[in-house]
Amino acid sequence: METIRITLPTGRVTEVPVRTRSGEVIAREKLDTPRTTGKPHSPIVATLINNELTSLSYRLEVSSTLVPVTLDTPQGLMIYRRSLCFLLAIAARNILPGRRLIIGHSLGDGYFYHFEDSPELSDQECGQLRDEMRRIVAEDLPIQRRVIAYSEALSYFQKNNMPDTELLLQSRNESKVPVYACGEFMDLSHGPLLPRTSLMNVFDIILHPPGFILRYPSSRDPYSLQPYKDIPVLFSIYQEYKNWGRMIEINSVGRLNRVSRTKKIKDFIWVAEALHNKKIAEIADRIHQRRDTVRVILIAGPSSSGKTTFAKKLSIQLTVMGLRPVAISLDNYFVPREQTPKDENGEYDFENIQAIDIGLLNDNLLGLFRGEEVRLPEFDFRTGDRSFDGPTVQLPDRGVVLMEGIHGLNDQLTPKIAPEQKYRIYVSALTQLNLDDHNRIPTTDNRLIRRLVRDFQFRGHSALETLEMWPSVRRGEDRNIFPYQDSADSAFNSALDYELGVLKSFAEPLLHDVKPHDEVYHEALRLLSFLANFMPIPSHYVPDQSILREFVGGSAFKY
Known part of the structure; x- marks a missing residue:
């Protein structure tokens, strides 16, 4: 019988007959034996075969590396x-x-x-x-x-x-x-x-x-x-969008695909975009109702949630209401590089709230609220230093500060600002579509595919680089964003039910560049398998003011 070579995590190589199940190799090599580490034993539930995530019933057909996947890992x-x-x-x-x-x-x-x-x-x-x-x-x-x-x-x-x-x-x-x-x-x-x-x-x-x-x-x-x-x-936002999906009878990928095959997809795109604009206008209305007290609007959300375009579209709606928004970039308030806190690995932790000069930010905001002219700092990410040669800003009559950043919902960012002067908005891509009856579309996957496309289009990053960086991004979100999401005055769902059909054509070629020897290959395969469920939708159907343009390009807004 033909045999193949299996390389185990220890580096030892064993030979097994072709079509042996990976679980049989686990059992034969006693890889699932409990270790005396003081921690609960975590059973092996799957395997990485040449960096492809497989079940224990997977049949081995070529010489492979085999890495057990335990229950306590992300996979x-x-x-x-x-x-x-x-x-x-x-x-x-x-x-x-x-x-x-x-x-x-x-x-x-x-x-x-x-x-x-x-x-x-x-x-x-x-x-x-x-x-x-x-x-x-x-x-x-x-x-x-x-x-x-x-x-x-x-x-x-x-x-x-x-x-x-x-x-x-x-x-x-x-x-x-x-x-x-x-x-x-x-x-x-x-x-x-x-x-x-x-x-x-x-x-x-x-x-x-x-x-x-x-x-x-x-x-x-x-x-x-x-x-x-x-x-x-968040629950109310989810339910509202779920009810909307049921009302228009597009609440699963199969139903979306049925529309994607016809010219009606253009109409659906315009309806989805109109819903976005309506929700942004409603948030602007709520801010206008508090116009006598609100002086700063703080926008936060996880990576690739569309915060930047949302802020620009909200600014337009606020102007319609008679307010005069002034945008300030939180990125210019980073402390000099040598003052940046470090993480447990000794690397600079730019997502730590202490990486922001909180004192300077609050003093500038209070100065603006008093009607003073304030010279804003400018941060140079190349040198890791800042200057005070930025523009001079003064709030006009009916002016309100608009500020977007990951710490916007955390009161530690604005301790000197009275609660009634702040309006906090949480933005995330909370897709209402299901894959099918029993399988959902993770919000995280929606954002990751957005980021894969944007990082390649505008930052020169390969899919490999984005996938390798994503776990660190997620840890930062768990620490700095999600604990504060329930403190928002309003939440905005930036997901567009048609967007994965558009992103598919951009993302698939990037993911195919991730190869079996790359550690994140299993993640690239998973996303490719996920995207295979969607019919492609031409990107030229996307309006130029859509949040989706922030990721695929061609936006009417400047970033």
Whole structure:
């Protein structure tokens, strides 16, 4: 029998027969043996084969490097959460047959769900779902990846009341469809799942009208659930957009693809853009209602959320209301390089709030509020130093300062400014589209694809460089932005339901440049697989004042 060479994490090379499963190599080499480290044992849940993330049932066909993926890694936690969704779908079919379970959006450390066209879930039904999930976990059932015929998959999803999954499949044309199965239940494969149900013992279901939340462990502690913290501002924004998607009957990728094949996609783009402009105008109205007290508008949000274009569009709407906004760049208030705090690795931490000259910023703002002329600093990112040769600014009558930056919602940035003088806005791309009935589109992926395109278009960065930098960006967001999002006076959803169809044509060639020897290759493959679900949409359909132009180019605004 033909054999292939497998290189293990220790560097040792072993030979195995062709088509050996990766999980069999794990077992044979005793790679999942608990270590005496004082930490809970984290089981192996997947493998990286030549940097491609695969399930433990993956069959090895060429000589490969094999790296185990444990549950406590970012990849392992992603697999755990996806597997919990799979487990919930099984439990819902068993307990509430005939009712259509729909995944919604992330909310804290959990996913919001509801049952389509059904009464709200009761406390009793919520408990029954939780108990059924625990029963399935206790049974220790295998979860297996299979490949079935296209026609068989279509028939199964049609018969099992999963119309958005069926519709997504109609956008694809592969003769063999990968699915995951547990007992008689199947769902489309969107990435590896855990090999057995017994590995999913940390979860909860809590009622959250009009649906419920499937809670999962946070990345900070993969072995337990943190206390639940509601975020009512974001939840209301999500629900508003979900209701809008249902109203126009485009709330899944399959439905978007159906429109993308026709000339109606132009009309849908204009409607989506009009909704953006309407929401920005509403925020401007709320600021105008507080015009007698608000002196500074602080805009914050995670990377690639479209903060810069939002600020420019908000400025126009404020001008319509009779206000006279003056933009100030927070980037010019960085302290000199030698005063910049360092992170745990000894690198400059530019996202630390102490990297901002808070005293100077507050003194300048107070001076502007008093009607004084203020000379603004200018920071040179090349030399890491600043000068005070910037422009002289004075607030005009009915003037208001407009400032955008990652720390805008943190009161430590503006401790000298009275609360009633501040209006805080949180911006993020909270997409309302689902991939299908049981699989959502992560907001993080939406932003990452935006950033991949923008970094290449305007900063000369390859996809490899952006993917390598992304974990650090995410850690900064977790530390400096997300803890303060519920303190916003208003939230703006910058996602455009059509945008991934446009970004697809820009992002795919960049991701193909990431090669198997690159450590982030598995991430490039995951994003390529994700984008494969979308029909392309021509970029020339995008209006020149769209937030999307900040990433693909051709904007009417100057940056």
